[in-house]
Amino acid sequence: MSGAQETGKQVIPLSEALEKLARLEQENKLAEADDLANRMLAAMPEHPHILHLAGIVAYRNGRTAQAIERMEKAEAIAPDVALYPRNMCEVYRGAGRLDDALRAGKRAVELASNDSRAYFNLALIHYERLELDEAVRMSDKAIELDADYPEAHFERAEALLLAGRMKEGWESYEWRFKLKQAEGMLPKTDKPQWDGKPLPPGKLLIIGDQGFGDCIQFGRLIPWAALLCPQPVLACSGELTPILRQLPSIGKIVTRWEDTGDFEAYIPLSGLPRLAGIGTDNVPPSGYLNPAPALVREWAEKLDRLAPKGKKRIALVWAGRPTHKNDKKRTLKLTQFAPLFAREDICIVTVQKGDQIAQVGGYYGPAPLVNLGPEIGDFLDTMAILQSVDRLVTIDTSVAHVAGASNVPASLVLPYAPDWRWLLNRADSPWYPSIKIFRQQRPYDWSGVIERVAAAL
Known part of the structure; x- marks a missing residue:
């Protein structure tokens, strides 16, 4: 079969089958796309574009190793197709293979020096590698080719802000509302965005x-x-x-x-x-959130009943919202906090919310554990609980902000390339002085991080 593809009992031209496969993937009809990709591969296992699209579908379905195998084969068969390394760049990034991602990204811009998306993908890789000047430069190249490319402007903003270049960063940050995921965040109105000038009350x-x-x-x-x-x-x-x-x-x-x-x-x-005009040197102080005294007393009494006397209370959050774009980088498994659990002088108080609370069922360690997650109704409960612990240990999630804004001591564990707000190469935060930061020393590698948190308690 050379120029046609069988789908069910119907034989259609290969070009139409490829278009259909690409459309199904773009429309998030991933089960249908998977089925079609597998049938096309069975018929034409050496066709580079079938392999490439089938790899993208495998990646979207969570089968990263298979995706890389298919896409690398496509690139080997057709090494001069710029689209292939361009997309491989992003798949390698998702797999944590940043050296391979950089190689693919550079190959993509070598093959297609007028492709703004190739430069954008390369900017993402440089951010992950903390090569921030290069991330800005690649974003600028993408913007030169496409001045209205919101993702490139936003990537430029994040790299500038992470580097502490706040004034430039805030200006590029304004592009965030032109991102696809920002749709509906602002009201449909012909009223202007505020320019900082005085307005009457309530206006x-x-x-x-x-x-x-x-x-x-x-x-x-x-x-x-x-x-x-x-x-x-x-x-x-x-x-x-x-x-x-x-x-x-x-x-x-x-x-x-x-x-x-x-x-x-x-x-x-x-x-x-x-x-x-906020920069790293003029952030307004934290401590602007305070829990209701009655709620603090209520949770304190509960913890006094549940937590063993004489042990240091360590609140814990290990997982974020799965829909967050960087959740794979920031979220851990409960078991990865084993160095904390080995401490007999502490009591773990979980303030984790959501489905990941279920991991508590497999908890094992000398440190006793009190699971408050299922009883927490809202942020006020979380803030009140944190008043009755000695410290919070958390990933980069909203609970870290609750602790920081109410001046609760916290240990924050961060990926190698963190969200911009945590800046670079520092163990403190100008936004939240009560937070101490523990960073990955290598991309996607948590080894040693929790040990350092435990040792510092």
């Missing part, structure tokens, strides 16, 4: 955009905005309402666009640092 709408952690981090700037625009309206997720309500100077909090009222300008919460 500024502040939007709690992005993740829970971002909103907690940038919430400290609402009082600054309220000095210029008294009683701003805050629109945010219902889960954040109980905790952000503590911030002074807010007029009202709404969770639906139709309740925002007659505002004159709006600003995303994550846009306030740019307007306020």
Whole structure:
């Protein structure tokens, strides 16, 4: 079979079958794409583009090793097709093979020097390798070829911010709302984005955009905005309402666009640092969140009943939200915290939420464990619990921000190439002085990190 492909009982041209396979993958119909890819491979196992697309489908279905095998074979058969190393660059990145990713990325731009996507993929690899000047340079190359490429602008922003080049970074960060995943984050309105000039009371709408952690981090700037625009309206997720309500100077909090009222300008919460001119040397202080005393007493009494006397209480979060774009890099298994569990002088207090709480069922270690996760209703509960522990140990998730914003001592474990807000080569954070940072020393390698956390307790 050379120019046609059989699908079911129908024989269709190969070009149509390839288009269908690509479309199914793009439409996230991955089971159908897998079935079609396997049938096409059975008929034409040496066809490079079938191999390449079948590799992408395998990768999307979580079969990374098979994806790499198929895509490497395609590249070997057709070494001058620029698309193949360009996509391999991203698959290698997902597999943690950064040297191979860099090689593929460089080969892609060598074969197609006018392909903005190839430069963007290379920028991503340089970020993962903490080669931030190169990440910016490759982002700039992508932007030269496509001035309206939001992902390249945003990657440039993250590299600049991680490097501590805040003023430049905030400007590129403004492109985040042109990303596909940002659709619906801002209200449909003809009102302008706030430019930092004074407005009458109640006429500024502040939007709690992005993740829970971002909103907690940038919430400290609402009082600054309220000095210029008294009683701003805050629109945010219902889960954040109980905790952000503590911030002074807010007029009202709404969770639906139709309740925002007659505002004159709006600003995303994550846009306030740019307007306020925030750099690493002038971050407003933390300690702006405080739990309700009655709730603190309630959880303290519960912990006094459940936790053994005389042991240091260490709260623990080991997993993030699976839908987060970098969750694979930041999330650990509970068992990886074994160096903590070996300490007989501590008691583990889990404040983990979500499905990953189930890992507690397999817990084993000398340190007693109190699992509070199933009883936690919201961020106010988490914040109150943290007042009754000696320290939080956590991955990069919203609980780290809750601890930092309420001045709770915390040990934060970070991947080699972290989120921009944690900066580089430092064990502290200008955003949260109560947090001590423990970083991977090699990409995707947690060995030694938890041991250092345990030794520092």
